[in-house]
Amino acid sequence: MQDILQPVLNGILLGGLYAVIAIGLSTMFGIVRLVNLAHGDLLILGSFLSLVLASSVGLSPYWTILGVVPVMYFVGFFVQGFLLNRVLGKGMEPPLLVAFGLSIILQNLLLLIFTPDARSLMTRITLMTIQVTKSLNIPVVYLLDFLAGLAVILCLYYFFQKTYLGRAIRAASDDEGAAQLMGINTKNIYAKAMGIAMMTAGIAGLLVGTTFTFYPHTGPQYLIIAFGVIVIGGFGSMKGCFVGGFILAVAQLLGAHFLGPGYQLLSGYVVLLVVLALRPQGIFGTV
Amino acid sequence: MGELIYRSRWYFLGLLVLVLATAPMWGSDYVVLFCLLFCLYLALSQMWNLLIGYSGLLSLGQQAFIGFSGYTVAVVTNYYGVYIWVSVLIGGVLSGLLALFMSLFIFRMRGVYFGIGTWIFAEALLLWFGQWEYVKYATGLFIQPRHPPSITALYYGALVIGVGAVVLVYGILRSKIGLGLMAMRDDEIVSNTMGVEVFRSKLFCFLIAALVTGLTAGVLYTYQVFIQPYKAFAIDWTVKLVFIVVIGGIGTIEGPIVGAFIYVLLSQWLAEYISVSLLILGAIAIAVILVAPKGIMGTIQERLGFEILSPRRR
Numbered sequence: 001m002q003d004i005l006q007p008v009l010n011g012i013l014l015g016g017l018y019a020v021i022a023i024g025l026s027t028m029f030g031i032v033r034l035v036n037l038a039h040g041d042l043l044i045l046g047s048f049l050s051l052v053l054a055s056s057v058g059l060s061p062y063w064t065i066l067g068v069v070p071v072m073y074f075v076g077f078f079v080q081g082f083l084l085n086r087v088l089g090k091g092m093e094p095p096l097l098v099a100f101g102l103s104i105i106l107q108n109l110l111l112l113i114f115t116p117d118a119r120s121l122m123t124r125i126t127l128m129t130i131q132v133t134k135s136l137n138i139p140v141v142y143l144l145d146f147l148a149g150l151a152v153i154l155c156l157y158y159f160f161q162k163t164y165l166g167r168a169i170r171a172a173s174d175d176e177g178a179a180q181l182m183g184i185n186t187k188n189i190y191a192k193a194m195g196i197a198m199m200t201a202g203i204a205g206l207l208v209g210t211t212f213t214f215y216p217h218t219g220p221q222y223l224i225i226a227f228g229v230i231v232i233g234g235f236g237s238m239k240g241c242f243v244g245g246f247i248l249a250v251a252q253l254l255g256a257h258f259l260g261p262g263y264q265l266l267s268g269y270v271v272l273l274v275v276l277a278l279r280p281q282g283i284f285g286t287v
Numbered sequence: 288m289g290e291l292i293y294r295s296r297w298y299f300l301g302l303l304v305l306v307l308a309t310a311p312m313w314g315s316d317y318v319v320l321f322c323l324l325f326c327l328y329l330a331l332s333q334m335w336n337l338l339i340g341y342s343g344l345l346s347l348g349q350q351a352f353i354g355f356s357g358y359t360v361a362v363v364t365n366y367y368g369v370y371i372w373v374s375v376l377i378g379g380v381l382s383g384l385l386a387l388f389m390s391l392f393i394f395r396m397r398g399v400y401f402g403i404g405t406w407i408f409a410e411a412l413l414l415w416f417g418q419w420e421y422v423k424y425a426t427g428l429f430i431q432p433r434h435p436p437s438i439t440a441l442y443y444g445a446l447v448i449g450v451g452a453v454v455l456v457y458g459i460l461r462s463k464i465g466l467g468l469m470a471m472r473d474d475e476i477v478s479n480t481m482g483v484e485v486f487r488s489k490l491f492c493f494l495i496a497a498l499v500t501g502l503t504a505g506v507l508y509t510y511q512v513f514i515q516p517y518k519a520f521a522i523d524w525t526v527k528l529v530f531i532v533v534i535g536g537i538g539t540i541e542g543p544i545v546g547a548f549i550y551v552l553l554s555q556w557l558a559e560y561i562s563v564s565l566l567i568l569g570a571i572a573i574a575v576i577l578v579a580p581k582g583i584m585g586t587i588q589e590r591l592g593f594e595i596l597s598p599r600r601r
Binding site: 035083086087090092093094096097098100101102103104105107108109111112220221223224227228231262263265266269270272273276277280 | 339343345347391392393395396398399400402403404406407408410411414415417418522526529533537562563565566568569570572573576577580
């Protein structure tokens with residue numbers, strides 16, 4: 001019993017990180033009904049941006065958040081404004097295929113620039129732990145991930161409820177025609193919403209970089225994690241994002257604990273497929 | 288012009304098949320290799336086209352069938368000494384069964400959920416095969432049949448599958464199921480009300496596509512000799528299929544023929560620049576979706592108003 005406490009605790013903390021990874025994808029799906037298949041690769045782009053900034057300026061990776069987040073806003077704005085907006089409303093496949101093409105381009109571009117070597121944004125904090133009991137430690141980096149995840153989601157919640165732009169985005173997603181009549185430029189709003197989703201992806205990229213190693217081709221892995229979190233939690237629910245993150249992360253770490261580290265990802269996928277088979281709308285989702 | 292081409296379409300297609308069938312007699316090894324790859328990619332992309340263009344199923348997990356069938360062929364030929372063409376058949380049948388098993392999970396999903404569900408399945412298979420001692424983990428297997436087929440024999444196998452895939456899709460679309468599929472693609476709810484068996488038709492197409500994809504992959508890996516999980520279950524397969532079908536034209540039978548030809552030609556040219564080849568393919572695909580979303584054949588059909596292999600009745 002004692003020895004499963006550690007993976008469960010780590011899983012809960014890691015769940016916070018998974019929630020940040022997923023929140024951008026979930027938000028964009030809620031607004032434009034588009035699953036951005038390049039989400040994972042854009043997130044890894046954030047990790048690499050942070051790496052470049054940290055190594056060129058010589059700061060701690062955590063400070064690069066000040067540079068990465070604005071840059072990612074513009075990346076998102078342009079991706080939506082110049083590529084995805086042009087194929088919206090032309091059926092299901094074109095936006096998906098454009099996003100898929102973008103994912104391939106990003107992956108190979110990163111591969112070309114940064115070579116396939118493993119990278120990380122490790123700091124002193126990565127190795128620090130807080131001793132709770134004799135056999136139970138809290139890794140500080142996981143705790144930071146969890147707190148950052150909580151902060152990002154609370155900020156996003158406040159943004160959508162209280163600010164003009166947040167309300168305009170919700171209006172555009174509820175009824176595009178009516179929002180246009182009220183003087184909202186919906187295409188522009190979508191681009192801004194994507195910018196905001198990419199800001200969360202930038203933060204997620206930074207956190208992923210400080211917690212794990214990353215490669216140019218790890219993007220799809222995080223897309224699948226994000227998708228898993230959303231499917232388990234239910235689409236369009238922020239609470240669901242958190243709970244989905246916990247379930248997926250705990251499942252992965254318990255799988256790694258009992259079967260060996262090679263089974264970490266696999267056990268997450270199996271849990272995901274089981275949830276899909278039993279409750280396709282997710283735990284907090286409505287049909 | 289259009290009418291003339293339409294009338295002479297059988298001669299045209301017959302000529303194409305004849306050229307392909309006699310390729311080993313007049314062509315160099317390089318030409319035969321080119322035609323072999325063309326036939327295999329034609330079959331793979333025609334099946335993906337059947338799914339996305341006619342059944343509304345966006346599968347991002349065709350590599351699950353490619354890898355699974357390739358491994359089946361490797362295992363039954365190496366470990367059990369089964370005759371190579373029989374093991375290719377076993378590979379096809381088993382990948383059809385895999386599709387049946389997958390459908391238990393993913394047929395509850397629609398649209399993009401379906402796509403990512405298939406993708407997750409392929410990723411799970413990749414991880415599983417990479418951890419599995421029986422197939423030598425991630426190091427991969429050499430496919431060593433006791434009587435290795437000659438390149439000509441493999442070529443005719445590929446030709447039968449390639450031409451067969453086109454005939455099969457044409458046949459399905461001209462049948463009652465095909466009518467239902469097209470109604471379903473245009474409006475699923477209405478067609479369901481009118482008595483189209485939506486679920487069964489989709490499942491039928493998914494199984495057929497898995498079966499043919501499995502057969503193709505069997506021939507492909509017999510030709511390539513070596514199979515390794517990180518290549519066999521890679522998303523790169525789906526990237527190639529997306530490229531072929533988007534360039535050629537989604538939802539046209541001629542599209543994958545043109546697309547597969549362009550893809551094989553391009554990939555030969557880009558073989559020297561392996562690091563940027565996927566980058567260029569991705570960029571071309573995006574450009575085509577933005578400029579001519581119906582692809583080459585779709586745009587020609589729209590402008591000139593003719594179809595070579597029309598699933599419609601005249």
